[in-house]
Amino acid sequence: MTPPITARIALAGQPNVGKSTVFNILTGLNQHVGNWPGKTVEQRTGQFTHDDITFEIIDLPGTYCLTAASPEETVTRDYIIRERPDVVIAVINAASLERNLYLVAELLALPAPLVIGLNMMDVAKQEGFEIEPDVLSAAIGIPVVPMTAARGEGVHELIDAAVRVVQQGPAQEPSRPVIREDHRAVKAEIEELIAGHVPTPYPTDWVALKLLEGDQEITRLIQSELPPDLWETLQGILFRHEDAIVAVAGGRYEWIRRMTRAALKRPRGGRITLTQRIDSVATHPFGGLVLLAIVLGLIFGLTYSVGGPIQEWLASVVVQGLADWATQALSAGPSWLRGLVVDGIIGGVGTVLTFFPILAVFFAGMAILEDTGYMARAAYVMDRFMHALGLHGKSFIPLFLGFGCNVPAIMGTRIIESRSSRLLTIMLAPLVPCTARLAVLTTLVPIFFPGRAGLVSWALTGLPLVVLAISGALINRFGLRGQQSAFIMEMPLYHRPNAKTILLLVWQRIVAFVQKAGSVILIVSVIIWALAVFPNGDIDSSYMAHIGRFLEPVGRLMGLGWKPLVALLTSFVAKENAVATLGVLYGVGEDSGALAQALAAGLSTASALAFLVAEMLFVPCASTLAVIKQETGSWKWVGINIAFLTGLTLIGGTIAYHLAALLV
Amino acid sequence: MNKNHTRKLSDLTTGDRGTMAALEGGSGFVGRMSALGFTPGAEIAVVRNPGFGPIIVRVLDTQIALGRGQASKVRVRVRG
Numbered sequence: 002m003t004p005p006i007t008a009r010i011a012l013a014g015q016p017n018v019g020k021s022t023v024f025n026i027l028t029g030l031n032q033h034v035g036n037w038p039g040k041t042v043e044q045r046t047g048q049f050t051h052d053d054i055t056f057e058i059i060d061l062p063g064t065y066c067l068t069a070a071s072p073e074e075t076v077t078r079d080y081i082i083r084e085r086p087d088v089v090i091a092v093i094n095a096a097s098l099e100r101n102l103y104l105v106a107e108l109l110a111l112p113a114p115l116v117i118g119l120n121m122m123d124v125a126k127q128e129g130f131e132i133e134p135d136v137l138s139a140a141i142g143i144p145v146v147p148m149t150a151a152r153g154e155g156v157h158e159l160i161d162a163a164v165r166v167v168q169q170g171p172a173q174e175p176s177r178p179v180i181r182e183d184h185r186a187v188k189a190e191i192e193e194l195i196a197g198h199v200p201t202p203y204p205t206d207w208v209a210l211k212l213l214e215g216d217q218e219i220t221r222l223i224q225s226e227l228p229p230d231l232w233e234t235l236q237g238i239l240f241r242h243e244d245a246i247v248a249v250a251g252g253r254y255e256w257i258r259r260m261t262r263a264a265l266k267r268p269r270g271g272r273i274t275l276t277q278r279i280d281s282v283a284t285h286p287f288g289g290l291v292l293l294a295i296v297l298g299l300i301f302g303l304t305y306s307v308g309g310p311i312q313e314w315l316a317s318v319v320v321q322g323l324a325d326w327a328t329q330a331l332s333a334g335p336s337w338l339r340g341l342v343v344d345g346i347i348g349g350v351g352t353v354l355t356f357f358p359i360l361a362v363f364f365a366g367m368a369i370l371e372d373t374g375y376m377a378r379a380a381y382v383m384d385r386f387m388h389a390l391g392l393h394g395k396s397f398i399p400l401f402l403g404f405g406c407n408v409p410a411i412m413g414t415r416i417i418e419s420r421s422s423r424l425l426t427i428m429l430a431p432l433v434p435c436t437a438r439l440a441v442l443t444t445l446v447p448i449f450f451p452g453r454a455g456l457v458s459w460a461l462t463g464l465p466l467v468v469l470a471i472s473g474a475l476i477n478r479f480g481l482r483g484q485q486s487a488f489i490m491e492m493p494l495y496h497r498p499n500a501k502t503i504l505l506l507v508w509q510r511i512v513a514f515v516q517k518a519g520s521v522i523l524i525v526s527v528i529i530w531a532l533a534v535f536p537n538g539d540i541d542s543s544y545m546a547h548i549g550r551f552l553e554p555v556g557r558l559m560g561l562g563w564k565p566l567v568a569l570l571t572s573f574v575a576k577e578n579a580v581a582t583l584g585v586l587y588g589v590g591e592d593s594g595a596l597a598q599a600l601a602a603g604l605s606t607a608s609a610l611a612f613l614v615a616e617m618l619f620v621p622c623a624s625t626l627a628v629i630k631q632e633t634g635s636w637k638w639v640g641i642n643i644a645f646l647t648g649l650t651l652i653g654g655t656i657a658y659h660l661a662a663l664l665v
Numbered sequence: 666m667n668k669n670h671t672r673k674l675s676d677l678t679t680g681d682r683g684t685m686a687a688l689e690g691g692s693g694f695v696g697r698m699s700a701l702g703f704t705p706g707a708e709i710a711v712v713r714n715p716g717f718g719p720i721i722v723r724v725l726d727t728q729i730a731l732g733r734g735q736a737s738k739v740r741v742r743v744r745g
Contacts, residue, residue: 065701100727247704276728284721286717388732487735488719489697489730489731491701491727492728
């Protein structure tokens with residue numbers, strides 16, 4: 002028996018070409034989502050079998066080109082150059098053929114055989130393009146397979162073509178783009194200069210091209226390899242040809258025009274397409290905002306009407322049932338064990354579990370917005386507002402949906418390509434008051450401020466948002482000096498979302514949350530439980546109370562004694578815990594009438610206001626911090642976030658206390 | 666390239682058409698814009714320019730949203 006044949010395929014393509022759909026059709030649930038080593042770029046790998054050949058397939062990140070300007074671009078080209086896949090499949094969008102061939106022009110310069118998957122043939126036809134795949138294939142000299150992946154058409158043929166290339170090698174030498182005529186001499190000069198100094202496995206002519214493009218990574222690489230005198234000569238040449246990137250790109254577009262001359266017939270103008278009709282509203286400066294409000298209202302409504310009840314059912318039936326069962330099963334054991342299992346472990350697991358429905362609805366909503374193409378429109382109409390805060394238009398959607406819960410908001414920032422914009426969005430996201438914080442407000446404000454509850458609640462909800470806006474604007478001006486705010490974004494054609502893509506994304510996000518954040522949440526729950534119980538079994542004399550008393554000098558700035566401080570600390574597991582802790586500490590349990598009396602007696606109006614301000618600004622719950630770690634890949638950003646929000650809490654709480662003390 | 670005959674893309678109004686003359690910026694910006702179809706001689710149509718905030722243009726059969734800062738670095742030779 003012959004051993005099974007295996008081959009490695011890499012999927013490349015620009016964004017919005019349906020590449021993930023192809024990947025999902027091929028691998029189904031047989032895929033693994035992780036990160037590229039040392040990068041925060043998502044890596045998706047998978048396996049499938051086709052005609053007795055087992056394929057390993059890797060979904061390279063979507064990129065428009067292959068200069069090392071973004072981590073996605075570096076990852077893509079490094080993989081092809083260093084790992085040498087057996088075949089690279091370039092998925093391209095037939096409805097914007099010429100621009101999509103730009104990436105193909107770059108891929109052809111790399112040492113791997115190429116097959117083109119000409120996707121979205123249905124959309125191209127609808128837009129009035131006439132494309133002949135065979136003619137394009139003959140021109141370039143590589144297989145071109147027409148497909149409509151959203152309906153599963155052409156995927157099988159695409160893999161057939163890839164198999165032929167793997168088994169028989171490329172049928173012919175493909176036509177490759179060359180640099181524009183006026184720069185050919187200088188490219189040859191550079192190639193001669195660097196010959197013998199280019200480390201394997203980099204192709205010399207590709208390195209010369211990248212040097213002319215001003216590619217910083219390759220420039221650094223060559224600087225470290227060249228003897229100083231040659232490097233100086235090279236630097237001089239590159240300096241004189243600073244604008245060579247235009248000639249390189251120009252050469253690629255000349256090639257594209259030659260390749261498509263016979264294969265592409267474009268529509269005659271004057272047709273109004275579906276995309277144009279929708280965009281007349283969706284990108285209108287005013288109409289676009291109204292439509293966005295309606296869309297977000299729908300997602301929010303869905304989160305509450307579908308996700309909310311399921312969440313409550315999980316909490317009251319499943320988690321509570323589990324807790325009751327464990328209480329009974331352990332009734333003979335020591336009380337600390339019962340506490341550990343019921344309050345610590347089951348409490349923590351329950352927290353993780355009750356996130357599921359909210360996460361599912363939220364990510365389904367995000368995925369639909371993204372997959373239909375609407376997300377780009379939402380980002381467009383919001384960019385003028387977010388720009389001033391140093392944020393990207395795309396920051397708005399996850400931030401806004403943070404009113405439901407900060408956890409999916411932070412995971413949702415994956416749609417933001419720019420790393421600095423994404424980090425800033427993550428750092429500011431906890432300032433969007435989530436439902437748990439708002440629940441604390443609605444419970445406590447009527448107790449402290451009877452008669453003025455509406456006004457005070459409104460002001461306390463608005464406060465963190467104002468702080469968010471001011472922090473963003475300040476960080477943008479002084480921290481980042483406005484350099485991150487380049488806004489260049491494709492507005493893809495609208496198309497019907499693919500159910501499989503959306504369901505897989507929801508599934509993957511939930512799995513990632515459980516694997517990465519779940520354990521952190523569980524551990525923190527157990528630690529906080531232990532601190533509040535040991536050594537004597539009651540919170541009044543617990544380690545937590547010691548910490549609260551230790552922090553009292555700081556609390557005094559805000560007019561807060563150790564009890565409200567401990568309430569703030571226990572809200573670390575879940576924000577709504579603040580109310581329950583206050584009840585326990587003031588010895589009244591959760592009876593709201595008794596709590597009202599005890600609190601009104603125990604806290605002055607000024608202290609109460611400071612406590613509520615602190616509750617709104619304080620470090621988010623452990624689950625949110627856990628996903629900050631998950632999404633940024635480092636504890637450093639968690640630390641920065643804690644320091645940032647603790648600082649804001651101290652400043653806000655102190656100002657609120659002294660201002661209220663003066664006025665009341 | 667004579668700049669007197671070209672205008673900033675950000676100064677054009679909705680419906681204006683022209684051909685791209687040049688990009689003003691570092692190789693990073695030029696590289697990124699080139700990949701999206703902004704290359705000398707390319708046809709550009711302004712789909713939406715509300716006068717504030719980002720604008721939308723059509724180039725190489727694709728609609729691209731550009732911040733005002735980016736759009737002001739694109740020089741266009743306007744037709745008509």
